[in-house]
Amino acid sequence: MDAASPPAPHIDRRSAPTPMMAQYLAIKEQAGDALLFYRMGDFYELFFDDAVKAAGALDITLTKRGKHLGDDIPMCGVPWHSHESYLARLIKAGFKVAICEQTEDPKEAKKRGSNAVVNRAIVRVVTPGTLTEDTLLEPGRNNFLAALAVEGDVGALAWADVSTGELYWRRTDRTAFAGDLAALAPAELAAPEAETAVAWREALGEARAATCVSDLAAPFFSARRGEERLCETFGVASIDAFGTFEPVDLSALGSLLAYIELTQVGRAPALRPPRQASADAAMTIDAATRASLEIVRSSGGGKSGSLFWAVDRTVTAPGARLLASRLSAPLTDPAAIAARHDLVSAFVDAPSLREAVRTLLKGAPDMARALSRLTLGRGGPRDLSALAQGAQNAAEAAIALSADGGAGPLGALAATLNPQTDGGRLAVLAARLDKALKVDPPLLARDGGFIAKGFDPGLDEVRSLRGEADRHVANLEAKYREATGLKGLKIKKNNVLGVFVETPPGQADALSAPPHDATFIHRQTLASAVRFTTGELADLDGRIARARDEALARELDLFATLTEEAAGCADEIAATADALAQTDVAAAAAHLAATEDHVRPTVDDSLAFDIEAGRHPVVERAVSAQGAARFVANDCRLSEDGAPLLQLVTGPNMAGKSTYLRQNALIAVAAQAGLFVPAARAHLGVADRVFSRVGASDELAKGRSTFMVEMVETAAILNQATPRSLVVLDEIGRGTSTFDGLSIAWAAIEHLHGENRCRGLFATHYHELTALSETLPRLRNVSMRVREWKGKVVFLHEVGSGPADRSYGVAVARLAGLPSGVIKRAGDILKMLEADRRAGPGVDALPLFAAAPSENAAAQQETTDRSASDLSALAAALADIDPDALSPRDALDTLYRLKQLSGDG
Numbered sequence: 001m002d003a004a005s006p007p008a009p010h011i012d013r014r015s016a017p018t019p020m021m022a023q024y025l026a027i028k029e030q031a032g033d034a035l036l037f038y039r040m041g042d043f044y045e046l047f048f049d050d051a052v053k054a055a056g057a058l059d060i061t062l063t064k065r066g067k068h069l070g071d072d073i074p075m076c077g078v079p080w081h082s083h084e085s086y087l088a089r090l091i092k093a094g095f096k097v098a099i100c101e102q103t104e105d106p107k108e109a110k111k112r113g114s115n116a117v118v119n120r121a122i123v124r125v126v127t128p129g130t131l132t133e134d135t136l137l138e139p140g141r142n143n144f145l146a147a148l149a150v151e152g153d154v155g156a157l158a159w160a161d162v163s164t165g166e167l168y169w170r171r172t173d174r175t176a177f178a179g180d181l182a183a184l185a186p187a188e189l190a191a192p193e194a195e196t197a198v199a200w201r202e203a204l205g206e207a208r209a210a211t212c213v214s215d216l217a218a219p220f221f222s223a224r225r226g227e228e229r230l231c232e233t234f235g236v237a238s239i240d241a242f243g244t245f246e247p248v249d250l251s252a253l254g255s256l257l258a259y260i261e262l263t264q265v266g267r268a269p270a271l272r273p274p275r276q277a278s279a280d281a282a283m284t285i286d287a288a289t290r291a292s293l294e295i296v297r298s299s300g301g302g303k304s305g306s307l308f309w310a311v312d313r314t315v316t317a318p319g320a321r322l323l324a325s326r327l328s329a330p331l332t333d334p335a336a337i338a339a340r341h342d343l344v345s346a347f348v349d350a351p352s353l354r355e356a357v358r359t360l361l362k363g364a365p366d367m368a369r370a371l372s373r374l375t376l377g378r379g380g381p382r383d384l385s386a387l388a389q390g391a392q393n394a395a396e397a398a399i400a401l402s403a404d405g406g407a408g409p410l411g412a413l414a415a416t417l418n419p420q421t422d423g424g425r426l427a428v429l430a431a432r433l434d435k436a437l438k439v440d441p442p443l444l445a446r447d448g449g450f451i452a453k454g455f456d457p458g459l460d461e462v463r464s465l466r467g468e469a470d471r472h473v474a475n476l477e478a479k480y481r482e483a484t485g486l487k488g489l490k491i492k493k494n495n496v497l498g499v500f501v502e503t504p505p506g507q508a509d510a511l512s513a514p515p516h517d518a519t520f521i522h523r524q525t526l527a528s529a530v531r532f533t534t535g536e537l538a539d540l541d542g543r544i545a546r547a548r549d550e551a552l553a554r555e556l557d558l559f560a561t562l563t564e565e566a567a568g569c570a571d572e573i574a575a576t577a578d579a580l581a582q583t584d585v586a587a588a589a590a591h592l593a594a595t596e597d598h599v600r601p602t603v604d605d606s607l608a609f610d611i612e613a614g615r616h617p618v619v620e621r622a623v624s625a626q627g628a629a630r631f632v633a634n635d636c637r638l639s640e641d642g643a644p645l646l647q648l649v650t651g652p653n654m655a656g657k658s659t660y661l662r663q664n665a666l667i668a669v670a671a672q673a674g675l676f677v678p679a680a681r682a683h684l685g686v687a688d689r690v691f692s693r694v695g696a697s698d699e700l701a702k703g704r705s706t707f708m709v710e711m712v713e714t715a716a717i718l719n720q721a722t723p724r725s726l727v728v729l730d731e732i733g734r735g736t737s738t739f740d741g742l743s744i745a746w747a748a749i750e751h752l753h754g755e756n757r758c759r760g761l762f763a764t765h766y767h768e769l770t771a772l773s774e775t776l777p778r779l780r781n782v783s784m785r786v787r788e789w790k791g792k793v794v795f796l797h798e799v800g801s802g803p804a805d806r807s808y809g810v811a812v813a814r815l816a817g818l819p820s821g822v823i824k825r826a827g828d829i830l831k832m833l834e835a836d837r838r839a840g841p842g843v844d845a846l847p848l849f850a851a852a853p854s855e856n857a858a859a860q861q862e863t864t865d866r867s868a869s870d871l872s873a874l875a876a877a878l879a880d881i882d883p884d885a886l887s888p889r890d891a892l893d894t895l896y897r898l899k900q901l902s903g904d905g
Contacts, residue, residue: 017068019117021047027122031098034125035090038100043077051076057093058086084135087126091136094212097126125263128212129188132163132269132373139366140303140312140320142166146186147259148177148204149221149251150197158252158274159184162260162376164321164368165270165574169253170277171246177203180279181210182287183328185296188212190259192221210287216255223247226254233257234273243276270375270570281336282329283672284689288713292692292728293665294618296324307666310617311675313592315362317369318577319584326585330672332686337603340586340674343409345600347590348676350410354594357397358587364393367577371570374563381441381450384433384562387573391430394418394576397583413586416579426572429565436562445559448552459554466547472540473499480534484516491537497523499541501532585674593676596620601671601682607723609638609645609668609759613680616663617670620678632656632797636664638759639685643778644723646753648770649763649799651784652808654815656797657763658694660784661728664761665692668726687726687759691717694730707735711744718751727752727760734765742766753778770803 017025024047028036035054037044046054047065051074055062064072078086090097101123109118129145131137146159157180158169172180177200181189191197191204193215207213219225227250230239239245245253253274260269291299298305303312308327314320331337347354365386373379394417401414441450451459477491486507493499500523503511508530511520520532533541566573592598613633620631638645649657667677671684693713714732721727732748733741745766752760753776773779783804785796793811810826818826881894 018066019115021066021068021073023117023120027100027120030122031100031125034096034098034127036098036100036122037078037083039080039102039120040077042080044080044083044099045075045077047073047075049074053095054078054090057095058089084133088136091126091128091131094128096128096214098122099124099126123265124267125265127188127214127263129186129190130162130260130263131187132369132376132378134366134369137163137369139317140314141324142321144184144186145188145190145256145260146181146184147190147216147252147256148172148192148200148207149248149255150192150200151248151251153199154248155200156246156248156252157181157184158249158256159186160256160260160271162264162269163372164318164577165272165372165570167253167256167271167274168277169249169274170279171249172279174200174203176279176284178206179284179286181207182290183282183285185328186211188214190214190216190220190255193217196221214259216259220255220258221251222254223250226250226252226257229254229257230274233268233271242273264376267376269372270567270574272571272574277329281332283332283669283687285328285330285669286691286716288716289690289692290328292694293662293669293690295327295666295669305618305622307618307669310621311589311592311670313588314584315358315588316364316580316584317366318581319361319588322581323585323588326673327669330669331674332672332688334604334686337672337674337686339409341600341603341676343413343582343586344589344593344674344676346409347587348593351594353400353403353410354587354590357400357583358591360393360397360400361580361584361587363389364580364584365390367391367573367580371566371573371577375567375570379563380444381437381559382443384559384566385437385441387566388430388433388437390573390580391426391576392434394580395427397580401583413579413583417576417583425569426576429569432565433562436558445556446552448555451555451558456554456558459551459558462547462551462554466544466551469540469544469547473544476537476540483519484510486510493541493544497531497533499533499537499544500524501534501537502529503532504528505530589675596678598676598678599681601667601677601679601684603671603684603686606685607639607642607644607759608683608685609636609664609726610681610683611636611664611667611677611679612682614663614667614682615678616659617666617678619659619663633680634660634663634797634799636660636761636799638664638726638761640778644757644759646749646758646760646762646776646779648749648773648779648781648803649761649783650765650767650770650781650804652786652793652795652804653812655784655786655795655808656799657784658730659797660799661694661730661761661763662692665690665726665728685724687724688722689720689725690728691721691725692728693717693732694728705735710735714744714748718748718756721752721756721758721760723757725756725758727756727758727762729760730763731765732762742768745769746772749779750776767803 024036024038027038028048028050035046035050037046039045045065048068051062054060055074055076058076058078060076060078062074062076065075066073087097099122100120102118103121104119106118109116127145129143131143137143142161143163144159144161146157149156149158153173155172155174155177156169157172157177158167160167170180189207189211191207191213192200194201194204196218197204204213227239227245230242230250230253231237234242257271260271285293285295290296294306296306296308297303298309303309308324311327312320312323314323331340347357367387367390370379370383370386370390374383398414398417401410401417436451436455438450438452442448453460453463473491477489480491480501481487481489486503488504488507490502491499492502501511501520505525505528508525510516511530511532512522519534521534522530523533524531593600612635614636615631615633623631636647638647649660651657663678667679667682668684668687668690671677671682672686693710710732714729717727717729729748733743733745735741736744745762745764746769749762749769749772752758752762770781773781780801781803782799782801785798785800786804786808787794787796793808793815810823810830813826814823886894
């Protein structure tokens with residue numbers, strides 16, 4: 001070494017990563033907060049903290065591999081061929097996963113040296129909002145990815161279902177945002193980082209509690225770049241054809257498209273042009289009301305027990321998604337609602353046609369999701385087959401619906417189903433796919449064997465060579481048996497050895513000895529067999545492998561061509577998929593109406609709310625499933641002479657108040673969603689909003705007690721309800737002291753009546769409130785009917801006019817199984833309280849508890865007439881008592897004396 005040269009730097013071999021680990025660390029930096037699935041052979045491996053997190057979430061073994069900076073490297077892995085099941089669990093647990101694949105053949109890497117690392121790259125980032133695989137998605141539920149852009153107090157929401165291609169946007173603000181997000185229920189929300197959306201911090205905090213939120217940096221929300229992305233995505237020079245956009249709208253749509261591009265690593269799903277979702281076109285339902293009414297999801301988070309569960313009779317996954325979407329956002333335009341009802345009516349009037357169409361639809365695949373997987377490079381032969389099958393189902397349904405000459409709503413629906421529209425491109429594609437694909441093709445293109453014979457002459461030629469090779473193998477096997485005299489000799493093949501000769505162990509010596517040892521070369525010895533090869537067999541094996549590889553390569557080329565042709569028909573496929581879903585929903589709604597005795601409601605611009613013999617759809621289905629007694633129907637009239645009414649509903653618990661309240665709100669939702677309703681007759685004026693405050697729960701994580709949650713939700717209702725709204729309130733004020741609660745409930749009723757002037761149902765145990773009907777002209781008293789028989793209380797579940805006479809709380813406690821001693825003591829205390837009841841604030845002679853027995857009324861009068869001196873004497877006598885000095889006999893005498901002083905002697 002030259003003396004003038006600087007000394008060589010010291011290298012700490014412990015800290016120098018191996019080439020593979022250096023590659024991993026570089027790729028992991030690109031993955032950010034996502035877990036990295038690093039492909040190594042037949043496994044996806046995870047290292048360091050990713051391994052620790054994944055092993056815990058998946059309950060798999062955590063091992064180690066090598067060292068880094070002197071420490072063991074934690075490692076775990078999942079099989080490549082079954083990784084989707086693990087992905088599903090990780091996504092459900094709230095993780096994102098970056099998929100890192102080998103991007104070159106290992107043979108190419110070896111050309112760079114024996115220690116060269118195979119090139120790898122992230123090919124996709126899997127997040128909750130970007131799933132496309134059927135194994136990771138719910139068939140009957142949209143999987144929306146949303147993006148929020150903000151400018152001061154104004155915001156815009158854009159959302160897409162990557163698995164179906166739907167794309168929407170709407171304007172929002174901090175007040176409406178929570179309700180918009182609840183209606184959408186996205187799997188993931190891309191939002192500005194906290195420091196760039198300070199004014200929205202609270203709203204975004206609420207969003208984080210409801211969904212997975214991914215923070216994006218400010219450059220994602222450039223309006224100018226958003227416009228460019230829209231033009232690039234849809235191949236247009238101007239976005240004017242898509243609507244009128246404000247900068248904040250472009251920011252939301254642009255950030256959404258950018259996030260999709262980021263997670264799909266350059267691949268673009270078949271998105272449809274954006275459509276604006278007008279806030280005025282749909283009924284507003286806030287998050288609390290959705291939870292209370294359990295419209296699409298029950299309180300437990302599942303479908304069972306929800307309105308959707310009760311009315312869903314669809315037979316396809318797209319139909320179920322469309323029905324859920326309509327229930328989540330009921331219409332407010334009477335004409336649009338009537339158009340949906342017309343289509344349902346047409347199917348109701350044609351039962352044979354309806355069932356024939358439903359039978360056809362049962363075989364209809366999910367065309368939209370199949371197309372999305374194909375365009376993202378995750379599809380397979382079955383997805384191509386699904387497009388052909390879907391087009392055929394649509395054509396057959398169109399023919400059936402056109403049987404009456406194509407008139408009326410069914411004829412119009414048939415026109416949308418006909419795949420011959422738009423130049424017949426879909427029909428041509430379907431015919432080509434039907435000719436190209438074998439029946440029941442494999443799931444994955446790499447498995448081969450999915451192209452039908454006769455479709456491609458080149459492929460047929462290659463396959464014939466492979467067929468000749470197979471015949472040659474059979475001939476060679478017969479030749480070797482004859483030459484050796486070994487009847488147990490067979491020629492087999494596997495993926496490791498290729499083609500080989502196999503004999504039982506007892507016959508192997510004959511092939512290893514002259515003269516056969518010159519022909520047969522030993523390859524492998526097993527406990528049950530010995531394997532050999534020959535020069536002739538090796539040559540044949542090479543020809544078979546080349547034929548197989550050539551055939552697979554040709555099939556993959558054809559698959560790519562067919563996929564490209566399908567992508568070229570994306571608009572027609574999307575339109576046909578939509579038409580199939582609409583047909584399914586209409587036929588399903590008609591089937592529900594016919595089998596469950598639902599009727600067409602009259603929905604108009606009035607303020608009417610007149611339901612005759614209404615029923616709760618969810619409870620009725622549950623009762624029917626249990627084989628219990630028939631559901632008790634009830635009328636509900638919340639309008640009179642064109643003016644809205646409030647109903648004050650009283651009666652005991654267990655009598656059905658909450659059921660009555662919810663059923664009428666659900667009937668309004670179902671009617672405006674376009675369904676028939678469970679009633680004998682229904683006339684409803686369109687409701688712009690539905691509010692429901694039924695039930696109680698706390699939000700401890702937010703520092704809110706049950707009563708605080710109740711007051712927050714009540715405040716939202718009183719501040720937002722309009723004369724066109726429907727309000728359902730249950731037991732307001734029960735979470736605090738009696739007089740506080742009574743006062744709040746009283747004031748709330750007056751506000752609903754005088755300020756909001758809306759249609760509403762208000763259930764309460766405060767019987768004092770029933771007197772308000774004397775001063776509030778649009779307030780009506782109704783109550784749940786109860787009958788006492790042989791000392792027991794029977795709940796009739798009927799609603800009648802007038803207030804309830806008492807609460808029957810002790811009777812309900814007895815039904816609940818409280819100990820008999822507690823029940824007896826409660827009854828005694830109740831009698832004492834009824835005898836000593838006082839008037840409520842500002843109310844003359846309104847008892848806190850209804851007086852039923854006449855002796856209680858007499859006791860009340862005696863208590864009222866009691867003089868101050870009597871009370872003073874009683875107090876003095878009590879003060880003179882020394883309990884510790886009393887014998888049992890003295891205590892009994894004292895008790896009789898006190899009773900005499902109290903006037904009860």
